Amino acid sequence: MRSLFTLCLSLLLVACAAPKYTVDDGRKVDESLLASIRAYGDGEQSLRPAIVRSAMLKDPTCDHQWELPFAVATSYGWADNDRVAWVRGLNVDERLTVVAAAPNSPLNPGDKLLAVAGQKDADSERLLATLADARDAGKPFQVTLSSGAGRTVHPFEVCRGYARLAPPNTPEVQDYHWLLSLHSLEISKAQLTQDEALWAVLWTQGLSEEGGARMKTYHYGTKIVGTLYNLATLATGLHGAALAAQAAVNTAKVAAQSVASEIVKQQLIEQGKALAAQRIREGLIDAGKELSKQQVMNGLQAAAANRSALSGVAWIASSVFDQADQWAFERAEKLGADTLAGFSLHQKLLERSLAGNAFALDIERLESLSKLAQGKGLDAQVQAILRGFKASELALEIGAMPLATASETFSYESASDPGNERFARGLIDAMLDIPAESGSPKK
Numbered sequence: 001m002r003s004l005f006t007l008c009l010s011l012l013l014v015a016c017a018a019p020k021y022t023v024d025d026g027r028k029v030d031e032s033l034l035a036s037i038r039a040y041g042d043g044e045q046s047l048r049p050a051i052v053r054s055a056m057l058k059d060p061t062c063d064h065q066w067e068l069p070f071a072v073a074t075s076y077g078w079a080d081n082d083r084v085a086w087v088r089g090l091n092v093d094e095r096l097t098v099v100a101a102a103p104n105s106p107l108n109p110g111d112k113l114l115a116v117a118g119q120k121d122a123d124s125e126r127l128l129a130t131l132a133d134a135r136d137a138g139k140p141f142q143v144t145l146s147s148g149a150g151r152t153v154h155p156f157e158v159c160r161g162y163a164r165l166a167p168p169n170t171p172e173v174q175d176y177h178w179l180l181s182l183h184s185l186e187i188s189k190a191q192l193t194q195d196e197a198l199w200a201v202l203w204t205q206g207l208s209e210e211g212g213a214r215m216k217t218y219h220y221g222t223k224i225v226g227t228l229y230n231l232a233t234l235a236t237g238l239h240g241a242a243l244a245a246q247a248a249v250n251t252a253k254v255a256a257q258s259v260a261s262e263i264v265k266q267q268l269i270e271q272g273k274a275l276a277a278q279r280i281r282e283g284l285i286d287a288g289k290e291l292s293k294q295q296v297m298n299g300l301q302a303a304a305a306n307r308s309a310l311s312g313v314a315w316i317a318s319s320v321f322d323q324a325d326q327w328a329f330e331r332a333e334k335l336g337a338d339t340l341a342g343f344s345l346h347q348k349l350l351e352r353s354l355a356g357n358a359f360a361l362d363i364e365r366l367e368s369l370s371k372l373a374q375g376k377g378l379d380a381q382v383q384a385i386l387r388g389f390k391a392s393e394l395a396l397e398i399g400a401m402p403l404a405t406a407s408e409t410f411s412y413e414s415a416s417d418p419g420n421e422r423f424a425r426g427l428i429d430a431m432l433d434i435p436a437e438s439g440s441p442k443k
Contacts, residue, residue, distance in 0.1 A: 019122060021093040022075060022083040029085040036168035036185055037089035040237060043165045043188035044071045044100035045109070050197035052102035054205065055158045056335055062159035062209050065179075066135050068234075069105035069156070072096045072113065076124035077239030082169075092237075095146060096124055096131070106151040107143070115144040125231065125436060128238065132230045161208030162233050163201045167242040170249050172356055176310070176317035177428040178212035180233060182245075184357045190348040195341040199328050200359060203342070206327025207358075211320035215313050229431040244434055248427040252311070291351060296389055297398050302355035304362035312426035321358060322368045329372050340378060342369060343385045363398050367391040 048071050055067070075086035076094045086092040090099050096113040113127065114120060117134045121127040134141040135155045143151050162180040166173035171185035181204045192200070232241040291299070310318045325342060332339045342359070349360040361369065370391040373382045383390060423430045 019094075021095065022080075022087055023093075024084055024087045027081065027084055029081050029088065033082060033168055034085045034089050036171040037085055037092075037237075039171065039185045039188045040073075040165055040168045041090045041099050043183075043185060043192075044073075046188065046192040046197040047071075047163055047165070047201060048100040049102040050194065050201040051158060051163065052156070053194075053198055053335065053337075054201045054331075055156045057159065057331055059159055059331075062205070063212070064157045065160045065162060066138050066155040067158050067162075068131075068135055068153065070098050070101040070107045071235070072128070072131070073099045073235050073237040074124040074128065075239075078242075086237075094124055096127055096235075106153055107145075112146040113143055114146050114148075117141045117143075120144070125238065125240065128231050128234055129436060132234055135234070159205040159209060160212070161205040163204040164232065164236045167236050167238075167245045169242045170245040173245050173249060173427065174310075174314070174357060175248075175312075175427045176207060176314040176358065177426065178208045178215045178313075178317075180229070180428050181207060181317075181358070182236065182428065183359075186354045187345075187349070187357050187359060189352060189354060190345060192345070193341070195332070195338040196345040196348075198335070198337050199332060199341040199345055202328040202331045203324050203358070206324035206331070207317055207320065210323035210327055211317050214320065215316045227432055228434040228436045229428065231436050232428075232431055240434070240436060241431065244431055245427055248423040248430065251423040291387065293389065293394075293397075296350065297394060299350040299353065299355060299360065300363045300366065300394065300398060302353075303360040304364070306355050306357070306360070307362055312424060313429050314426050322365050325361075325365055325369045326372060329369065339376065340373060340381055340385060343373070343382055347385055347387070363391070363395050367395050 048069070051067055052069050073086070073090065073092045074094060074096050075083040075092055078086065083093070091097065091110055092099060093112070098107045098109050098111040098113075101108055113131070116127055116130045119127070119130050121130065131143075134153070138155050138157070140152050140154050143153055145151065160179065164180055164182050165188070166182050166184050168185070173182055174184045175182045183200065183204075187200065190196070228238075228240050228244060231238050235241075236245075307318050307321065328342060329339050332341060338344075342361075345359050346361045346366070349355070349357065354360060370379075370382055373379065
């Protein structure tokens with residue numbers, strides 16, 4: 001009897017000592033955050049296989065980064081209600097949870113990491129840092145799952161330019177840097193095909209390759225190891241990155257209030273949102289519905305306004321968006337992918353009035369990319385994707401309109417140093433200097 005009592009007591013102590021993770025208790029959560037968490041998961045599930053596919057380029061001329069065949073997220077550090085939203089939306093709790101995986105990945109969506117490279121840590125941010133270090137070492141390493149199973153992970157090389165998504169609490173955030181681009185979550189609403197997801201990845205890499213030197217000239221010096229940036233290359237859903245993104249959004253709003261040109265651009269963007277609401281009411285939001293010429297031109301204008309409204313390092317990056325288009329076009333062909341995926345992705349975004357991203361083309365980029373396709377004898381296919389509209393004809397009609405192109409407002413020489421204010425050069429650049437241990441951006 002005494003031995004039975006001792007056994008029960010031991011089991012009770014073990015149960016009490018075991019960590020408790022958030023479960024979905026049915027409580028009310030922020031529905032906007034929940035929707036963004038699901039969009040984040042959808043986007044990651046599209047991009048991760050494309051990232052693996054991009055490694056097949058094996059391009060010796062580009063700078064390289066190490067990648068993993070899976071993506072993780074964690075609700076560690078989020079508020080109670082938000083942690084429930086993470087569980088409900090993606091089955092993510094405080095542990096590092098796999099939210100997306102490429103075919104043949106050793107880990108699958110839903111797997112939860114207990115240890116990385118032999119190191120176990122209840123602090124998910126520290127464990128994430130261990131995962132980042134193991135990835136960047138470029139050698140196979142072991143992970144242990146919560147089930148006790150062990151897996152061997154093989155990092156692989158891709159061309160520099162991590163393609164990542166905005167944190168779910170700030171779904172509209174976009175930022176472009178030579179090391180990493182953050183894309184707004186609205187691109188996941190386009191329901192990316194495999195080739196369109198590959199286009200997004202190749203474009204991001206092309207932006208780094210074509211614009212890296214110019215961006216570095218604008219702001220020299222980087223700090224990478226041991227920073228929030230390093231963790232964000234693995235999980236932009238990380239709480240510290242989410243806080244930094246919110247601070248960046250607030251800073252941008254304050255700055256825009258004092259700049260008349262920014263207000264004009266914002267008005268254009270708001271007009272685009274109003275058009276989206278109207279089209280939803282009219283039942284035109286489904287793909288395949290034809291847009292009028294005016295609606296097409298409004299969409300191109302909204303894309304130009306979005307590009308022109310970028311600031312900091314992203315402002316410099318915007319000057320080579322068209323070169324990134326060409327880079328993606330040429331690499332898609334090398335990989336046997338649809339070279340017109342950039343057009344189809346643009347058209348999907350246009351039909352959904354989603355212009356707050358890098359893949360909705362302005363007229364300048366559309367015309368340049370159309371000439372590339374024409375050179376390959378694909379002019380008829382492009383017109384079919386664009387519902388019969390020709391970029392050259394649209395350019396003539398839109399040319400006299402204000403904010404017709406982003407290039408008209410861009411001058412590299414006029415992009416003066418914005419100073420030392422946090423987020424002055426953009427979210428990613430600021431994250432290079434934010435210690436991961438802080439969990440929050442510096443004031």
